[in-house]
Amino acid sequence: xxxxxxxxxxxxxxxxxxxxxxxxxxxxxxxxxxxxxxxxxxxxxxxxxxxxxxxxxxxxxxxxxxxxxxxxxxxxxxxxxxxxxxxxxxxxxxxxxxxxxxxxxxxxxxxxxxxxxxxxxxxxxxxxxxxxxxxxxxxxxxxxxxxxxxxxxxxxxxxxxxxxxxxxxxxxxxxxxxxxxxxxxxxxxxxxxxxxxxxxxxxxxxxxxxxxxxxxxxxxxxxxxxxxxxxxxxxxxxxxxxxxxxxxxxxxxxxxxxxxxxxxxxxxxxxxxxxxxxxxxxxxxxxxxxxxxxxxxxxxxx
Amino acid sequence: xxxxxxxxxxxxxxxxxxxxxxxxxxxxxxxxxxxxxxxxxxxxxxxxxxxxxxxxxxxxxxxxxxxxxxxxxxxxxxxxxxxxxxxxxxxxxxxxxxxxxxxxxxxxxxxxxxxxxxxxxxxxxxxxxxxxxxxxxxxxxxxxxxxxxxxxxxxxxxxxxxxxxxxxxxxxxxxxxxxxxxxxxxxxxxxxxxxxxxxxxxxxxxxxxxxxxxxxxxxxxxxxxxxxxxxxxxxxxxxxxxxxxxxxxxxxxxxxxxxxxxxxxxxxxxxxxxxxxxxxxxxxxxxxxxxxxxxxxxxxxxxxxxxxxxxxxxxxxxxxxxxxxxxxxxxxxxxxxxxxxxxxxxxxxxxxxxxxxxxxxxxxxxxxxxxxxxxxxxx
Numbered sequence: 262x263x264x265x266x267x268x269x270x271x272x273x274x275x276x277x278x279x280x281x282x283x284x285x286x287x288x289x290x291x292x293x294x295x296x297x298x299x300x301x302x303x304x305x306x307x308x309x310x311x312x313x314x315x316x317x318x319x320x321x322x323x324x325x326x327x328x329x330x331x332x333x334x335x336x337x338x339x340x341x342x343x344x345x346x347x348x349x350x351x352x353x354x355x356x357x358x359x360x361x362x363x364x365x366x367x368x369x370x371x372x373x374x375x376x377x378x379x380x381x382x383x384x385x386x387x388x389x390x391x392x393x394x395x396x397x398x399x400x401x402x403x404x405x406x407x408x409x410x411x412x413x414x415x416x417x418x419x420x421x422x423x424x425x426x427x428x429x430x431x432x433x434x435x436x437x438x439x440x441x442x443x444x445x446x447x448x449x450x451x452x453x454x455x456x457x458x459x460x461x462x463x464x465x466x467x468x469x470x471x472x473x474x475x476x477x478x479x480x481x482x483x484x485x486x487x488x489x490x491x492x493x494x495x496x497x498x499x500x501x502x503x504x505x506x507x508x509x510x511x512x513x514x515x516x517x518x519x520x521x522x523x524x525x526x527x528x529x530x531x532x533x534x535x536x537x538x539x540x541x542x543x544x545x546x547x548x549x550x551x552x553x554x555x556x557x558x559x560x561x562x563x
Numbered sequence: 564x565x566x567x568x569x570x571x572x573x574x575x576x577x578x579x580x581x582x583x584x585x586x587x588x589x590x591x592x593x594x595x596x597x598x599x600x601x602x603x604x605x606x607x608x609x610x611x612x613x614x615x616x617x618x619x620x621x622x623x624x625x626x627x628x629x630x631x632x633x634x635x636x637x638x639x640x641x642x643x644x645x646x647x648x649x650x651x652x653x654x655x656x657x658x659x660x661x662x663x664x665x666x667x668x669x670x671x672x673x674x675x676x677x678x679x680x681x682x683x684x685x686x687x688x689x690x691x692x693x694x695x696x697x698x699x700x701x702x703x704x705x706x707x708x709x710x711x712x713x714x715x716x717x718x719x720x721x722x723x724x725x726x727x728x729x730x731x732x733x734x735x736x737x738x739x740x741x742x743x744x745x746x747x748x749x750x751x752x753x754x755x756x757x758x759x760x761x762x763x764x765x766x767x768x769x770x771x772x773x774x775x776x777x778x779x780x781x782x783x784x785x786x787x788x789x790x791x792x793x794x795x796x797x798x799x800x801x802x803x804x805x806x807x808x809x810x811x812x813x814x815x816x817x818x819x820x821x822x823x824x825x826x827x828x829x830x831x832x833x834x835x836x837x838x839x840x841x842x843x844x845x846x847x848x849x850x851x852x853x854x855x856x857x858x859x860x861x862x863x864x865x866x867x868x869x870x871x872x873x874x875x876x877x878x879x880x881x882x883x884x885x886x887x888x889x890x891x892x893x894x895x896x897x898x899x900x901x902x903x904x905x906x907x908x909x910x911x912x913x914x915x916x917x918x919x920x921x922x923x924x925x926x927x928x929x930x931x932x933x934x935x936x937x938x939x940x941x942x
Contacts, residue, residue, distance in 0.1 A: 463663070468655075483671055
């Protein structure tokens with residue numbers, strides 16, 4: 262019997278299926294990462310592309326590798342970068358807390374509603390994703406600006422006498438981030454709370470716990486994994502967030518994503534921008550690993 | 564144990580008209596929309612009893628138990644525990660604890676923390692909590708397992724943790740929802756007797772919900788048989804089994820042969836029932852209170868029927884049939900005997916001899932019973 266061509270080459274269907282994700286990762290993560298890593302070690306140059314090659318060949322055809330660590334050194338000497346990193350962490354942290362404060366009651370409400378209502382509510386949570394993020398952020402500009410919807414309503418109701426400055430403030434930036442990332446908090450929390458055995462709450466009440474105390478003693482610790490997973494899903498992308506601070510936060514929003522953009526496009530300092538990207542990634546790796554271990558625990562528990 | 568073995572004398576306060584009930588349920592109703600899960604149930608339970616609510620699923624027994632625990636608000640009616648009106652009191656303020664069917668152990672706490680949980684809510688000093696938890700864990704033979712998490716325990720051990728957790732607060736009333744339902748048969752039997760021993764020692768009043776009549780018979784001081792949200796009969800296991808008040812109860816508890824018929828002789832000392840279904844007359848050695856000409860049913864338990872190959876003397880309570888099927892269960896055998904009328908009668912005979920049974924398939928046999936055996940019911 263003739264074997265198919267692929268099988269003769271030692272490639273089986275099963276092998277392909279296993280290899281495919283690795284190929285994907287290699288092409289779209291490892292290779293770009295290595296390119297960025299390479300650029301981060303090169304010197305800036307007025308050329309296209311705007312950096313000097315890492316490897317140069319002299320007259321004897323022997324290669325010389327020039328590694329430039331100055332880009333990284335620069336990041337740690339100029340306080341701007343450290344401040345931007347710290348500020349990004351702070352903004353991401355506060356945003357995660359705000360998302361948790363708003364998302365937990367919502368996830369709890371959805372998990373405790375009737376199954377028919379539950380699916381509708383979940384769809385409403387996911388619905389905004391059907392519109393582009395950019396459009397939704399622009400919509401917030403329309404709502405928050407000086408002669409925007411909110412100010413007009415408040416003025417016409419006579420609650421304020423001159424427009425509130427909301428756009429281009431940290432407030433607007435938090436509104437944008439919390440609004441955009443809220444579903445990432447609600448969904449993992451919901452999937453955790455949905456698995457809760459509500460009889461445990463009855464048992465706690467039976468043993469003398471008032472409802473609020475039963476929530477603190479039973480529901481809250483049992484939803485710990487959901488809280489952590491949701492917080493990571495908000496925190497990790499929020500640290501590097503660029504669009505929302507740029508559009509809503511105004512010129513004073515010192516976020517590392519914006520610094521990166523400025524370095525890359527305004528200053529054409531590709532090596533420094535790459536170094537910023539690498540440091541950002543390295544800083545976020547522990548959080549991603551934490552998130553992964555939570556996920557592993559959660560799936561082991563169910 | 565300090566308790567010396569001796570005959571168990573069970574008081575029966577329900578027969579004493581002057582006794583004060585410990586739990587008094589008055590015309591309790593729970594309606595979900597048009598459906599009445601519990602329908603005007605009135606019940607007295609006395610201190611130290613094990614009262615079993617027995618019924619098929621959906622009969623309202625769990626709803627009744629949940630109302631005693633405070634998890635459901637009654638639509639109408641009242642609940643008194645130890646003289647106090649508990650009807651609207653939330654579960655966390657009732658002197659009642661519940662052992663849940665799923666056990667509902669807190670998965671993030673150790674066995675000790677689970678048992679200590681209720682005591683902690685009451686603000687009891689730490690040293691006392693530690694002591695009471697240790698005593699309780701020893702009592703359920705889990706002294707060495709205090710540091711384990713629930714998922715590290717077997718089903719039987721979890722059941723005992725749940726029991727310890729619900730008993731440690733010394734509740735006035737302990738509610739048990741299918742307490743042995745999740746255990747396998749061997750363990751269940753063993754645990755039944757442990758449960759009775761524990762209840763005896765602690766003196767806590769138990770209300771047990773079960774669908775398993777054998778479990779109810781073993782555990783209960785009294786059984787309340789429930790159907791469609793009502794308690795159709797309550798009494799000691801013996802009363803329920805030997806003197807069922809209706810066809811439903813007779814049929815629900817154990818197996819029974821029921822023959823429909825009409826009274827042909829109604830005397831104070833005996834009655835005779837003509838039953839076309841049986842193809843003969845049934846002589847019952849006690850009088851009944853029933854209007855003449857109404858349909859009555861005579862219920863005869865399978866183990867109270869005698870099977871013989873030779874005709875026994877007399878004319879009443881004797882019927883001839885053909886063995887249709889035999890099930891050998893080891894300790895006893897079940898025979899299904901088809902009467903000439905087409906009715907199939909169930910007979911059980913203990914296998915007292917090791918030799919092959921003389922009765923075999925398609926054999927003609929005579930069935931007879933003592934006049935004291937049938938129970939006559941009118942509904």
